[in-house]
Amino acid sequence: MRFLIACLLLTCIFSQAQTSPPPQQPYQASAPLSWELKNARWFDGHRIQRGNLYVEHGVFVAKKPAKVNRKMDLRGQQVLINPLAEAHNHNLQTAWGWGQYADRYIDEGVFYAAMLCGDPAGVADVRPLAAAPAAPEVSFITACITSPDGYPLAAVLPQASAEAATAQDQIVLVDSPEQARAQWPAIKARGGSWLRIVLAHSERPELRQQPALFGHLGLRPDTASELTRLAHADNLRVVAHVETAADFDAALAAGVDAIAHLPGYANTADEAPEHFAISEAAAAQAARQHTAVITTTAATALFKLDPAPLAAMREVQRANLARLQAAGAQLLVGSDVFIGTARAELHALDSLGLDRAMLLRLATQDTPRALFPGRRLGCFQPGCEASFLLLGGDPLADLAQVDMPLLRVKQGRLLTRLADVAASSSQASASTVDTPKPALKKVGKPKAQSKPSSKAKRR
Secondary structure (H helix, E strand, C coil), X not given: CHHHHHHHHHHHHHHHHHHCCCCCCCCEECCCCCEEEEEEEEECCCCEEEEEEEEECCEEECCCCCCCCEEEECCCCCXXXXXXXXXXXXXXXXXXXXHHHHHHHHHCCEEEEEECCCCHHHHHHHXXXXXXXXXXXXXXXXXXXXXXXXXXXXXXXXXXXXXXXXXXCCCEECCCHHHHHHHHHHHHCXXXXXXXXXXXXXXXXXXXXXXXXXXXXXXXXXXXXXXXXXXXXXXXXXXXECCCHHHHHHHHHHXXXXXXXXXXXXXXXXXXXXHHCCCHHHHHHHHHCCCEEECCHHHHHHHCCCHHHHHHHHHHHHHHHHHHHHHCCCEECCCCCCCCCHHHHHHHHHHCCCCHHHHHHHHHHHHHHHHCCCXXXXXXXXXXXXXXXXXXXXXXXXHHHHHCCCEEEECCEEEECCHHHHHHCCCCCCCXXXXXXXXXXXXXXXXXXXXXXXXXXXX
């Protein structure tokens, strides 16, 4: 996987060096603006609504502000949606990755993200960047735990060996419940409100004897359960990386809060498709325990499977999604595509046949709220954060509209690559369709005519 990602990055860099125009300016944010959006259409999570929308002090409000900086008549043509969220990636958890991909998130309308395996020092460099008004908002996990031969060691080590694994400190290595208890103070000291544990082919202990799979395995189920117990005792939440349906069951048995990867996103051990098919009982348990499942179906394309195996895995993904939806389990949109964002996952899920309204609701409402609970995200009612994308048409009819935002607004601020536009946006302006009324000539009160004198009357 590390070699594959490196090849993809080198291909992209070489291609851009040959054909790309000069680098664009980074996104900048205007001051918070007051908005009047007349004849607007917006997606409310189920359907397209119509009416007028108003923004003041970074939130939607019920009445037109006393001063309006931006007045737009959308004529019932364009459609507003809330920004997208990415629940699983790793490309913003280092300063280098931030420099490469942060503006791409804004460009693609992805304002919220979760980075699931950063080391504390690297994330410390990124946090100030993520606090900027024109930046994507990021939830970081800095405690990533696997076995001494587990994933993602093969991806992060220059040489996949037990000695190199022991020498690194980005990933925490735990091999038993006893080690979990012994290392818990150091794990908690890494900070954050979440930790990530890895379960990979946990039902097949014989794979640990295969050198080719070093760095691709994960924790024993009993170790995963103990880590989850320790985390919950300290009010921390747990997301579990899984590969197979058995890993999915083990994560549920451990009581994790979220599962990263729909089983069937990859097949690194060349197993039969049925190893990735979750049961109806497991889907029901996920719903009952309120365990969210991060989809990551777009990542399957990175493995370059032959047509037949790819079709088989896609069918497993469709079946798994259908079972989870039927059970009422919570789905979150995440791609795990290092050179992309949640927009790749949006299209991957669309190709698997998810209902378009549900898909947009997952991306613009459910996922942002799961990443940043307690905030009023993904809505257009008064009091909701005024963050939205303006699309040229209806994304329910044509999902490609999401790929071409005409306008990006974050908490009332216009996000733009044009510095002069960002600087001047707070000046009051009138709607392009408002015609100025002609000025009325001031006319004084007509003077009363004087009565004719008595002499005049006698004439």
